[in-house]
Amino acid sequence: MALRSGGRKISFDLLAGDISGDGSPSTSSPHPSILENGADDAPHGRRKRRAKASRKKKRAASDSLSILNHIDPFMPENGLCEEEMGEVVPESRLMVETVCESTVVEKPEHEISQTSRVSYVELRQRNLANGGPGEEAVKEEPSTSESSTGQWRPEANVRITRLETEGSFDWNKLLAKDPNLLGEVSYAERSPLRYFIREIYSGNSLRGTISVGNEKKRQRVYNTMFHVPLRCERLILAGFFVCLDSFLSLLTLMPARIIMTIWSFLKTRQFQRPNAAELSDFGCFIILILGVTTLQLTDISLIYHFIRGQGTIKLYVVYNVLEIFDKLCQSFGEDVLQVLFSSAEGLANSSSDNMTFELMRFILDETIAIIAFIVHSFILLAQAVTLSTCIVAHNNALLALLVSNNFAEIKSNVFKRVSKDNLRSLVYHDIVERFHITAFMLFVLAQNLLEAEGPWFESFLTNALEVFMCEVFIDMIKHSFLTKFNEIKPDTYSEFLEDLSKQTLNENPEDHRKNLTFIPLAPACVVFRVMAPIYATLLPSGPLLWRLFWIISWSGLTYIMLAIWKVLVSLSLRSLATWYLNQRMERKQHKD
Template sequence: MLYMFSVKKSPLTYFLEKVSNGNSLWNTTTLGNEKGRERVYDTIFRVPWRCELLIDVGCFVCFNSFLSLLTIVPARVVMTFWKLLRTRKFKRLSTIELSDFGCFIIVACGITVLQQIDISLIYHIIRGQATIKLYVIYNVLEIFDKLCQSFNGDVLQMLFHSAEGLARCPPETQSMRFWIWRFISDQVLAAITLSACIVAHYNALPALLVSNNFSEIKSYVFKGFKKDNVHSMMYFDSIERFHISTFILFVLAQNILEAEGPWFQGFLINALSVYLCEVAIDIIKHSFIAKFNDITPTAYSEFLEALCKQTLHMQSEDAKKNLKFVPLAPACVIIRVMAPVYAANLPYNPLPWKLFWIMLFSAITYILLTSLKILIGLVLNKHATWYVNRCERRKHHLHAD
C-alpha cells in the first residue's frame, strides 16, 4: 500500500494541520511510561544521593583506619615495650602485637625513604611542567598507584599471616625459625612495596593541577558493568576521595612553608573546587553507569549496608566485597610533609628546650588525633548500627507483607 503526500496542500494548510494534530516530536520519540519516569528520577535524584552518601561514609571509614594507624598502633607498641621493661622478662608476642610492630617498622622504613626525597624540588618541578605533560604523567602514575595499592594489600595480609604463624608456633623448634625468617622477609617485601606505593602517592599531586575527570567518565560510563563491579568501584572512589584529601594536605604544607603574601583564601577556593569537581564527576559517572546497566538505587543501599556491617565487624557473606584500604603509604606521606611544618615553628632554643618543644607538639598532636579518632569511630559505629537496624526492619516488613 502506497502513501502519497498531497502536493496540493498550501504551506499554511500544512502548518495548521500539524498544529491541530499534536506534537510532531512524537514522530521521532517514543511515548514514555511509568518505568521510564522512575528511571529518569533514579538517574537525577536517587542514585546521586545514595552514591554520594556511600562514598562519604567509605571515605570516613578510610580516615578512621588512617587515624587508628597514627594513634592506636603507637599506643599498643608503647604499652608492649612498657610491659617488657616493667617485667624485665621477654614474653612471646601475640599475633596482634606482632602485626602492630610490623606496621610500625614499615611506616618507619617508609618515612626513612621519604627523608631522602626533596619535597620542595618535586613540588616546583611539577608546577613548572606543561599541562599536557602533567596529564600524561598523571595517567601513568595513576595506573602505577592502583597496581601498587592492590599488591600492597596482598603483601600486608601475608605479613599478618606470618605474624599469626610466628605467634602460634611452639618455641625452640624448626618451625619457629621458619616463621621468624618468613616474618622478616615479609617485612622487607612490605617495606619495598610500600616505597613504590609512596612514589606513586607523591607524584599523584598533579591530580590537583590537571583534571583527569572527563577521561574517567569516558572510560567507565559506556562500558558494561555487573553489580559486583560497581560495588568495588564505589569503594575505590571512597579511597580516591581520601587520597585527594592527603594531596590537599600536601599542598597546604608546602604553602605554609613557602608561600608569600595572602594565600589561604586562594588555597581554600582551589581545594573546594577540586572537591566539588570530584563529587560532580562521581555522581555523573555512577548515575549513568546505573542507567546503562539497569542498576537500581536499592543496590547502592545494599552496598552501604555491607559497609556498615564491615564497620561493626559483622561477618560478611563474601569477604571480597569488603572495603580494603591500607593506610601505610598515606601515613608516611603525611608524617613526612608535616614534619618540616613543625620544625619551622620550633623556637630557636638550646637542644634540651628544643626537645621539650618537640615532645610538647607531639603530645598535643597525638591528643588531637586521638580525640578525632574517638569521635569519628563513635559516629561511624552509631550510624552503622542505625542503618543496619533500619535495613533489617525494612526486610522484616517486606517479608511480613
C-alpha cells in the same frame, strides 16, 4: 473444447486449420477430414467443402469463446491452480474441464503442426471483431513468435498471466471514490502548504522517532537525577569516615599497643613470644618509619620544579600516569599486607623446630612490604606535588588537569558492562580516591604555610573547593549512568551501605569481598613528611634538651588530639551504623 459440469461433458472441437488475420481460412494446410474423401480432386467441390468447414470453425470458435467468457479458467475465482496461471493455451484444441467446484485447463494430448496453431488471444480478438462480449485486457509476455515470413515458431506460445476485469481504468473516478487512496504522500504532493499546516496541528512533532513513556521511564529519570546521586554520595561520605577511622587507628592505636608491649617487656625483663596482632603492629610500624625516613631524604623542591617545568599537556599526562600506578600499588599492597599478616600468625603459632623457617619467611615478607609501600608513598607524594603545581600555576593548568582526569574516568567506566560486584569495587575505589585527594589538599596547605607570600588562604579555599566539587560531580554522573545503562536499582547503594555498616560493627568478618579495603600506610607516610617541616618551624631555638622537650610536648598534644578524633569518629560511626541497620531491618519487615 470439453466442458464437464456435474458429471456431464460437453466437447467443442476446434478443427485444426490455419486462420488468417481477416478470418478467412488459410490454404497453406488442408484439413485432415477433407483429405479423407476420395472426391477431393474436383476444385469446385473442394472450395465448397472448405467454405463449409470454415463456417463450422467460426461458429464453433464463437460458441466456445462465449462459454469461456462466462467460465474463464484463468481467473482466480474459478479455482485455477497457481502453477497453471502461466500455462500456454493450445491454439488448435482447447479443453475446458470443470469438475465439481473447480475449472482446470488440460494440456494437449498430442502435438499439432506449426501451420495449424491458433492462439487463444487471436481467438479472443476475432470474437471481439465479430461482435462478441465486452473488451477485456489481456497481458502478454513479450515474445518473438512470428518470424520475418509471418509464420509461427514452435516456441512462440503466448503466456497469459492475467485477464483484467471488464471496464476501463479511470484514475479520476478512483480518486473521486477514495480521496485517501495514496495516503498523506499524495496529499502533500498536491498541496505542500496544507500538508505543513496539517502537520502543525497533528500533535507531537517527534512522534515518529520518540515514543510516549510510562511510569517506569519516569522512575528511571528520577533515579538518574536524584536517587542514585544522593545514595551514592551518602555511601562515599560514610566510606570516607571509615577510611579516616582506619587512618586514625594507625596513628593512635598502633603506637599505643607497641608502647604497651615494650613496657611489658621492660617491666618483666622476660622475653615472651609476641602474638600475631603484636607482630603485625611491629611490621606496620617498621614500614611506616622507613617510609617516612625515605620521603624525608627526598627533595620535594626538586620534584616540584621538574614537574612545573613541563608543559600543560605533559602535566596532566604525568598526573594520569601517577594515578594509574597508584591503583596498581593499592591492589599489590593489599596482597602484600595480607601475606605479612599471615606470616605473623604463622610465626606466633609455630613450634620450636619450625620457628627458624617461619622467622625467615616473616622477614622476607616484611622486606617485600617495605619496598612496596615505599614505592607507593613516593607515587602519592609525586601526585601531591603535581596537584600543588597545578593549583599554584596561573595558566588554567588545574582546570585542564581536572577535565582530562575526570572525563577520562567517565569514558573508561560508564560505557562498560558492570555487574553488582564490579560496581561495589568501583564505589570503594572512589572512596579511597576521595581520601587521597584530602591528603593531597593537606599537602598543598602545608606547602602554602611554609612558602606562600601574601594573601593565599582565599585562593587555596577556592581551588580546594573546585577540586572537591569537580570530583563529587564526576562521581555522580559516573554512577548515575552506570546504573542507567546496566539497569541497576538505586537500592543497590543502600545494600552497599548496609554491608559497610556491618563492617564497622565487625558483624561480617567471613565475607571479605564486601569489605572496604583501605591501607593507610602510604598516605600516613606522606602526611608525616608534609607535617614534619611545619612542626620544625614551631620549635624554639635553644639547647638540644629544650628542643627535645618541645618535640615531645608537640607530639603528645598531637597524639591526644588525634586520639580524641579517633574516639569521636569511631563512636559516631558505630552509632550511625547501628541506626542504619535498624532502619533497614524495619523496612524489610514492613515490605514482608
